[in-house]
Amino acid sequence: MSRFGARRLDIHQAGPIRGVLERYYPDWLPPEPGRGWLKTLCPAHDEATPSASVNYELGAVKCQACGFKGDAISIIRKEEGVDYATALRISEELADSDGVRHESEVPGKPGRGVPSVRPTFGHRAAGRQVQAGVRRRFGS
Incomplete structure (x- = not known):
């Protein structure tokens, strides 16, 4: 693992994808928490049929129709127009706010x-x- 690998894992825990998507796309309806890639409507464009997938474990989203994709940090950087350090600070603030589910709270199969x-x-x-x-x- 690269020297940045361990830090990258912390970033996903600091800025859960669900909280970031709900902040920047308030009309987005998140799928129920689970494991793996979950089908959902794309937060970036209007549609009737789900073309996007979100993975709460990996902290990522990808739309097959419009190409919208990213993790918490990249979405914050795009929406806010800020640098990496500022996006990291914003994601940490989101993680500390109430109502954000952390990775350890995502239900799934027992280990x-x-x-x-x-x-x-x-x-x-x-x-x-x-x-x-x-x-x-x-x-x-």
Whole structure:
């Protein structure tokens, strides 16, 4: 993972896509929270048949009809006309406001109980993290 990879994960948690879309496209009707790509009406144009998909886990939206796509930061940058740092600050403010569902609150299938390990350094360090997680889990 690149040195920016870990920061990118934090961005999606800081600026949930649902809250950003509801702020900039107030007429948009979000689909019920779930896992994977969920069909929805495109927030960027009027339509009767859903042509867009939103993924709350990845924090992204994509419309097949008009090409509208992005994550929370890119949508804020486009709508506000601001730089990356300002968009990040706005997304963090949105995450702190009431009524925004965080990624951990999205219901879905129960996990298998496998510990989640996100590597933050090179592949060797990632391997050691995985091994440590397995040892803690299974006591070997």
